[in-house]
Amino acid sequence: MLKDIDKILAEARNFQSVSPDEIEEYRIRYLGRKGIIAALFEEFRSVPPVEKRVYGSKINELKDFVTSHVNNLRSISGSQTTDRTEKDLTLPGYPLEPGTRHPVSIVRNEIINIFSRQGFTISEGPEIEDDWHVFSALNFPEEHPARDMQDTFFIEKNPDILLRTHTSSVQVRVMEKQQPPIRTISPGRVFRNEAISARAHCIFHQIEGLYVDKNVSFADLKQILLFFARELFGEDTQIRLRPSFFPFTEPSAEMDISCKICSGKGCNVCKYTGWLEILGCGMVHPNVLENCHIDSNRFSGYAFGMGIERVAMLKYEVRDLRLYFENDIRFLKQFTPVF
Ligand code: PHE
Numbered sequence: 101m102l103k104d105i106d107k108i109l110a111e112a113r114n115f116q117s118v119s120p121d122e123i124e125e126y127r128i129r130y131l132g133r134k135g136i137i138a139a140l141f142e143e144f145r146s147v148p149p150v151e152k153r154v155y156g157s158k159i160n161e162l163k164d165f166v167t168s169h170v171n172n173l174r175s176i177s178g179s180q181t182t183d184r185t186e187k188d189l190t191l192p193g194y195p196l197e198p199g200t201r202h203p204v205s206i207v208r209n210e211i212i213n214i215f216s217r218q219g220f221t222i223s224e225g226p227e228i229e230d231d232w233h234v235f236s237a238l239n240f241p242e243e244h245p246a247r248d249m250q251d252t253f254f255i256e257k258n259p260d261i262l263l264r265t266h267t268s269s270v271q272v273r274v275m276e277k278q279q280p281p282i283r284t285i286s287p288g289r290v291f292r293n294e295a296i297s298a299r300a301h302c303i304f305h306q307i308e309g310l311y312v313d314k315n316v317s318f319a320d321l322k323q324i325l326l327f328f329a330r331e332l333f334g335e336d337t338q339i340r341l342r343p344s345f346f347p348f349t350e351p352s353a354e355m356d357i358s359c360k361i362c363s364g365k366g367c368n369v370c371k372y373t374g375w376l377e378i379l380g381c382g383m384v385h386p387n388v389l390e391n392c393h394i395d396s397n398r399f400s401g402y403a404f405g406m407g408i409e410r411v412a413m414l415k416y417e418v419r420d421l422r423l424y425f426e427n428d429i430r431f432l433k434q435f436t437p438v439f
Contacts, residue, residue, distance in 0.1 A: 105158045108136060112166050118177040123170060130166040137163050203435045204305055204424055207412040208287055211307050214331045218324065220309060221284045225270035227291070231260050233269040237391040238348040253291050253302075263291035266405060268348060271310040275392035280399045281313040287408070298420040305408040310384070312394065312401030318351070318383060321402035325381065329357050333415070338364070340375060349382025349403055361417065369417070376414055379406035 115126050130136050140159050147155050201209075212222060225233075235247055245251065246265065255261040270286035287307045294300045311320070322341065329337045338358040346352045356377050359370035366372040381404035386396035409424050416435075418424075423431050 109162050123173045127170045200435050203412050215285045223274050223284045223286050225273050229264040229269045233272045237272045239385050239387045240347045267306045267308045283311045285309045308405035310403045316400045348388050350385045352382035355379050
């Protein structure tokens, strides 16, 4: 048997080829499940124990040789350019589609860009928050409905730990750490326990702004909001402010922009009013400043907040909010590619 193995090894060494088919045939002949080496291992079982060591190492030598020989032959055959005739090198390449940014990211970056040119810094904070930063410091009364289980996701049945419902919590954190002047915007993800529909989602994104300094007035707020609306929606955009209520601002307002689809004439997007609601705003309530150890006699401030998906819906005229969360490539690839 030992002699046989030597003969087989000599034959195996003799084989040379650059044809992938022949190499594969060779591999199967030796290494296949019913190949020569498998048969040798089968015979090996009946070899007397004293001779096993010698036979074993011979068969392994054969196996190792064939394995590496196949690899060598394959790499030589792969680097040969003999298949030039088979492949047409003048064919056009596979089309690679450039990636695009998500529309929510595009709009978020645009908004950040507008405010940072006006001297606003960017601040971020945790998505899992406590009651103080989301509600109490912001002057929400104990029985305010926003604290209710129906609006807020609480963590592990501990009513003190919750998912933030707005990024105003970040501004509380900034005010606690820093004395005025403060001029910052806080973009981020927020969570509300709402049924998902074309107009509402349980997760969405906000950007909120805060400016606290000496003598900050409502006129300053109007000015920055008008500037923002015109930068984002075009120079001829009009704004209007309607009185509203938020626990953390007094006075409070909601801002509408003139409908850019019908230029204020009235259409089904603006429900024939000529106006589209875009954000909430107001003068920071003195209680909020005091809660954050800022002297409300020396300082005043304004704040505003908006939903990014909502702004993106207006900007891109998308009617269903859910499209922003489904990640359907046919929807996403319609937005400006990044080069
Ligand atoms: N925090 C408010 C919201 O989530 C928005 C807002 C921010 C309103 C600042 C007024 C001032 O809806």
